[in-house]
Amino acid sequence: MIRFPLIPVLLVVAGFAAATQDRYLMDVFVLTCLYGTMAVAWNLAAGFTGLLSLGHSLFIGIGAYTVAYGVTAHGLSPWVMLPLAVLIAVVCALAIGVLCFRYGLKGYYFGIATLAFSEIAFFLVSAAVWLGRSDGMMLPAGGDPWISLQFRAKWPYGLMILVVLLATLIAGWALLRAKTGYYWRSIRDNEEAAEALGVPIFGFKLFSFALSAGIVAVCGAFYACYVAFVDPRSVLGVELSIQLLVFSIIGGMGLLWGPLLGAAILIPASELLRIWIGASFYGVNIVLYASLLIGLALFLPQGLGALRWRRRVS
Amino acid sequence: MVTFDIFAQAVVSGLANGAIYALVAVGLTLVFGVMRIINFAHGEFLMIAMYAGYFAWALAGIDPVLAIFIVTPLLMLIGVLLYDGIIRRALAAPEINQMAVTLGLSLLLQNLALMTFKGDNLLIPLARATESIAIGPALLQLPQAIAALASLLLIAALWLVLRLTDFGIMMRAVAQSRDGAVLCGIGLGAVYRWALCIGIGTLGITGPLLASTLYVNPHVGALFTLKAFVIVIAGGLGNFGGALLGALLVGLAESIAGAWFSASIAAAVPFALLIVAMLWRPEGLIARRVAR
Known part of the structure; x- marks a missing residue:
């Protein structure tokens, strides 16, 4: 039974309230929520349906580039481009899903196929002149901030991503406790058995994958507005897809809010490390979190979020 | 305009690159074939x-050619340490955790x-990096030619080991059926x-040779x-001949696409090939169809 993630929700809201006074804290809050939302969405497909996508950066990139292109080339508001971005991402996810599921790609194979799709997008965008090639695109400032979504202050961004995160958590909770969630988990645990029992696996896999893609596209669109700059490396790279996996493994893939916990630990921690150690040792923070990842994957496969339950059982 | 000369050059360098890719991929395909673990590291x-x-x-x-004899034992040792330190523990974990471990590594x-x-x-x-061999209208740099030759020799040697020695038979038995091999008294560990020792060890040959061209x-x-x-999956996981074919295909496709389009588009070509290969022949390009 999936309980409503009340404590994580309250903590996130409290985090927002605590960070409103300080621009730097708000930046950390926004990044945590942004990557947390993407990881939670990734985990709906990967952790609950067993669709180990390694190409989610494709959908993040679609979100970010659709908004960036609409704003820079046509002066349109991100609000106009957002539905379009989600639509394109969902259509792409459906197309990739239909291809992969039709030909029965599972496990590693599905992961590598999605990785290949995102790499193709990465290289095509790097070559596309109208998308700024590998130099990327800068979003112009100005206009009414609530239309162009270019704020001087940080808190409006915090509020927006907070709403996206809460909506994702509530939608995820509602779906997981409904029939859909049980179908998803049955597909994850044993696809053949689920199919034999009459679960329409093709449709429910597509739904899970497309939903996950749609949510991360919203996050990508938000990223474009927040950073006001997109380039292939930051929104379409393999590293981004892998990051979602890292957050989920560390926080715990069996929990709806596990990936959010992973992001809430790693993002502030790497910010702190950067302050303590300084920029001279660039790789140190990644060395530490890679070691944490290996250790947890080997010795605590359920992730940090499962610690509480473990103690209660034993 | 792409003339015949440019095309011939693209074919020659594509094949040479492909042979180098095969040198990298052959270790990966061995490890996957036997252990069913994808090593993202x-x-x-x-690089090491x-x-x-x-x-x-x-x-x-x-x-570099002599350095092979120092670097290869070093890499083999690293392979053994990797098995005993990390991979052995990861084998019992679910697929996603294995993936996380090698990604973390x-x-x-x-x-x-x-x-x-x-x-x-x-x-x-x-000094020999500037020398090259003329093949028709095309030129092949000497270090690349050496690497390509080493690749063919290595693949032939590995193939012979797997075909002819008892050790090779044990590896193939484990690759075909883990449980069956255990029942026959083969020690999995x-x-x-x-x-892993050989799979990582092959990189000891590739590394020094590559360090003079890249x-x-x-x-x-x-x-x-x-x-x-891309190569390992296109060739069929665990299949050496397939890996060589896949590598040459990827090298050729990349280099011919590079002659026509920009470098970015050429870089996307192997991934397009991968998707086609996975959907069209998921068991590998030259795998024998298994009768069921």
Whole structure:
């Protein structure tokens, strides 16, 4: 039974309230929520349906580039481009899903196929002149901030991503406790058995994958507005897809809010490390979190979020 | 305008690159074939081998071809340590955790290298790097020719070992059916340890040879890991002949696409090939169809 993630929700809201006074804290809050939302969405497909996508950066990139292109080339508001971005991402996810599921790609194979799709997008965008090639695109400032979504202050961004995160958590909770969630988990645990029992696996896999893609596209669109700059490396790279996996493994893939916990630990921690150690040792923070990842994957496969339950059982 | 000469040059360098890709992919396909684990850190071990080759040259003046004989045992040892330290524990974990472990290892090694060696590009500048062999209208650089030759020799040697020796039979038995092999009295641990030892060890040949044609930096391996995946999957996991064919195909396609389009588009070509190969022949390009 999936309980409503009340404590994580309250903590996130409290985090927002605590960070409103300080621009730097708000930046950390926004990044945590942004990557947390993407990881939670990734985990709906990967952790609950067993669709180990390694190409989610494709959908993040679609979100970010659709908004960036609409704003820079046509002066349109991100609000106009957002539905379009989600639509394109969902259509792409459906197309990739239909291809992969039709030909029965599972496990590693599905992961590598999605990785290949995102790499193709990465290289095509790097070559596309109208998308700024590998130099990327800068979003112009100005206009009414609530239309162009270019704020001087940080808190409006915090509020927006907070709403996206809460909506994702509530939608995820509602779906997981409904029939859909049980179908998803049955597909994850044993696809053949689920199919034999009459679960329409093709449709429910597509739904899970497309939903996950749609949510991360919203996050990508938000990223474009927040950073006001997109380039292939930051929104379409393999590293981004892998990051979602890292957050989920560390926080715990069996929990709806596990990936959010992973992001809430790693993002502030790497910010702190950067302050303590300084920029001279660039790789140190990644060395530490890679070691944490290996250790947890080997010795605590359920992730940090499962610690509480473990103690209660034993 | 693409003339015949340019096309011929693209074919020759494509095949030479393909042979080098095969040299990287053959270890990956061996490890996957036997252990059913995808090693995302494969390219990082290549990076280590390249640094080892570079320092053998820079500190002791050892020619890359001779450095093979030092670097290969080193990499084999690393393979054994990797098995006993990490992979052995990961084998019992679910697929996603295995993936996380090797991904973590890849990040770890890349950034350790970044801390130790900084991000500078290093290269072994050899006198023979400027020499080349004329093949019709096309030219092939000597270091590339050496690497291509080494690749063919290595694949032939591995194939012979797997076909003719008892040890090879044990490996193939484990690759075909893990449980069946155990029931026949084959010790899984030893076979796995050797598979990883040889799979990583092959990179000891590739690394020094590659360090004289390609800049070494901490991120060089990532480039090859992805291409090696493409090759290994297109060739059929665990299939050496398929890996060679896949590698030559990827090398050719990349280099011919590079002659017509921009470098970015050429870089996307292997991934398009991968998708086609996975959907069309998921069991590999030249795999025999198994009758059911």
